[in-house]
Each structure stands twice: as structure tokens, then as C-alpha cells.
Amino acid sequence: MHGLCTFLLLHVLTCVGQIVNGSDIIHGEKVPNNSMQYMVSLQNNFGHECGGFLITHNFVLTAAHCGKDLTHVILETTNIRGNNYLKRGIERKYIHPDYLIPGLGSDIMLLKLSADVDINKRVHTIAIPTHEQNVQENQICSVAGWGKTEGWDVDNAELRVANVSVIDLKLCYKEWRVLPPNVICAGGYGTRKGFCQGDSGGPLVCNGIAVGIVSFNKHYNCKYPDVPNVYTDISPYVPWINKVLKENNYHL
Structure with a gap:
């Protein structure tokens, strides 16, 4: 069994060289203002780094591999170069304890914000599953x-x-x-x-x-x-x- 696990791990690590962390939306459409108000831009000192989404007044859910160098988040806007947005610092990062690299799974992280966000017309939370979620093929x-x-x-x-x-x-x-x-x-x-x-x-x-x-x-x-x-x-x-x-x- 140990030999099989070692083989599988080596196979995964070989394939990891082909894996690239996700980013751009290809052949999509611009999101209208006041839509998808749960979306959050995760930023470092140089600007946008990753996406995320608000699930409570004070927590953002995102990918664990986004964790490095993040300093703050931007909310309440679809245009992250505009001037009309809400900014919050990141108080703490909770990376799933099983995470190592995306190719080995558990690529999930919670960000606790430095202050609560008021849920209003410009910013919403989005629901996550409360139990086993079975998405369907071709959905x-x-x-x-x-x-x-x-x-x-x-x-x-x-x-x-x-x-x-x-x-x-x-x-x-x-x-x-x-x-x-x-x-x-x-x-x-x-x-x-x-x-x-x-x-x-x-x-x-x-x-x-x-x-x-x-x-x-x-x-x-x-x-x-x-x-x-x-x-x-x-x-x-x-x-x-x-x-x-x-x-x-x-x-x-």
C-alpha cells in the first residue's frame, strides 16, 4: 500500500507541472452595475491578484493558492479601477490544513476582513451549499x-x-x-x-x-x-x- 501511495503521489506531482492557477474570463460578457454584488477583488500592493466572494458580513471565500502577499479587498464595484468602491483590510487568512498545492486538492481559504461589511444595495453575500451539493452534467x-x-x-x-x-x-x-x-x-x-x-x-x-x-x-x-x-x-x-x-x- 505504501508503494502504491508513493507511486500515485509521484504521478500527481508529474502532472502538477501542467497545472496553471486559474484567472481570466475568456469570451465572457461585462457584468452590469449592481449585479453579482458578492464578488470581491483580492489585492496586494500592486493591484488585483485574485477573485473571491463574500459569504458573511466579515468573511470572504477564495482559493488557498491566492494567499501569498494579499493585503486588502475591494467590494461594491464591478470596475476595480474606478473610485467608487469599498476597501477592507485582511485581518487573518485561514488556509485549509490539508492544502499544499492546487494539484493535490483542498484549494480553499477563508479571509477574515478587518471590519464588517454592511449588506446593502451595493454589496450582498452569496449562499454556499448547506449539505452535499450534486451538480449535474451539462448544468x-x-x-x-x-x-x-x-x-x-x-x-x-x-x-x-x-x-x-x-x-x-x-x-x-x-x-x-x-x-x-x-x-x-x-x-x-x-x-x-x-x-x-x-x-x-x-x-x-x-x-x-x-x-x-x-x-x-x-x-x-x-x-x-x-x-x-x-x-x-x-x-x-x-x-x-x-x-x-x-x-x-x-x-x-
Whole structure:
């Protein structure tokens, strides 16, 4: 058994070299003002780094691999270069204890903000699963973010969204050959829609519920990859999320 586990780990690490953290929304549309008001831009001293989404007055959910160098978040806007937005510092980062790298799974993190956010007409929370969430093959969901839309030299200040279809996990495993546990596959794979490098941490939203978190794709290939995009499945991590929130006197 030990030899088998060692072999599987080496196989995963070999494939990890093909994995690229998620980012840009490809062939999406601009999000109208006063829409998707749960979206959050995670920033460092140089600007936008990742996406995230507000789940309580004081907590943002995002990908664990976004954790390095983050200093603050921007809310209440679809245009992160505008002047009309809300800014909050990051008081603490809660990275899932099983996380090492995206290709090995548990790519999920909670950010506690430096102060509560008022829920109003300009900023909302989004629901996450309360139990096992079974998305269906070919179900149409959405993914949004502020990443580049074409090439590597075109920054995108406007929030964009694309509709993507959920891909059967058996097919996803077949195409990737190896995947971590607790993932959802949607977009990419012969389509012209999905995410690319830069919108990591944003939500996969199905029927108004954030069911997944943008995690990784393959080879920086956004036009478009021959394998499905991969998201962290939120539902298996709900007990951990609730534990962190309870420790901070918050709840969903």
C-alpha cells in the first residue's frame, strides 16, 4: 500500500507541472452595475491578484493558492479601477490544513476582513451549499472575474462573466488522467468559454449558489484547453467553513 501511495503521489506531482492557477474570463460578457454584488477583488500592493466572494458580513471565500502577499479587498464595484468602491483590510487568512498545492486538492481559504461589511444595495453575500451539493452534467453555471481576456498584456478592470457547462467527473478524470478529490469540472475542454490565468478564487455559481472555487487549468492555454477547467467543490468543506466561522462568532 505504501508503494502504491508513493507511486500515485509521484504521478500527481508529474502532472502538477501542467497545472496553471486559474484567472481570466475568456469570451465572457461585462457584468452590469449592481449585479453579482458578492464578488470581491483580492489585492496586494500592486493591484488585483485574485477573485473571491463574500459569504458573511466579515468573511470572504477564495482559493488557498491566492494567499501569498494579499493585503486588502475591494467590494461594491464591478470596475476595480474606478473610485467608487469599498476597501477592507485582511485581518487573518485561514488556509485549509490539508492544502499544499492546487494539484493535490483542498484549494480553499477563508479571509477574515478587518471590519464588517454592511449588506446593502451595493454589496450582498452569496449562499454556499448547506449539505452535499450534486451538480449535474451539462448544468449551466457561471464563472466571473477581473482577469485578462486576451493575451498577457491586456489588463481587465471590468468584471466579466461567462456561462459554462458542468462536465461529468468520469470524463474529467479521463481527460486529466489524475485529479485531486473534491473537485468540479466545468468549461474549457473544446469550448471557447471558461477561466484562464488570473481569476483564481472566484465562484462557480449554479442556481444562485456558489458551489465551486476557480482552482486550475492547463498550460496557460486559454484559446482553449483540451481538458476541462477545475474548481474546488465547496460542499465537502462546509464543516470546516462552519468551524472557522463559529470560532469567530459568525455563522452562515
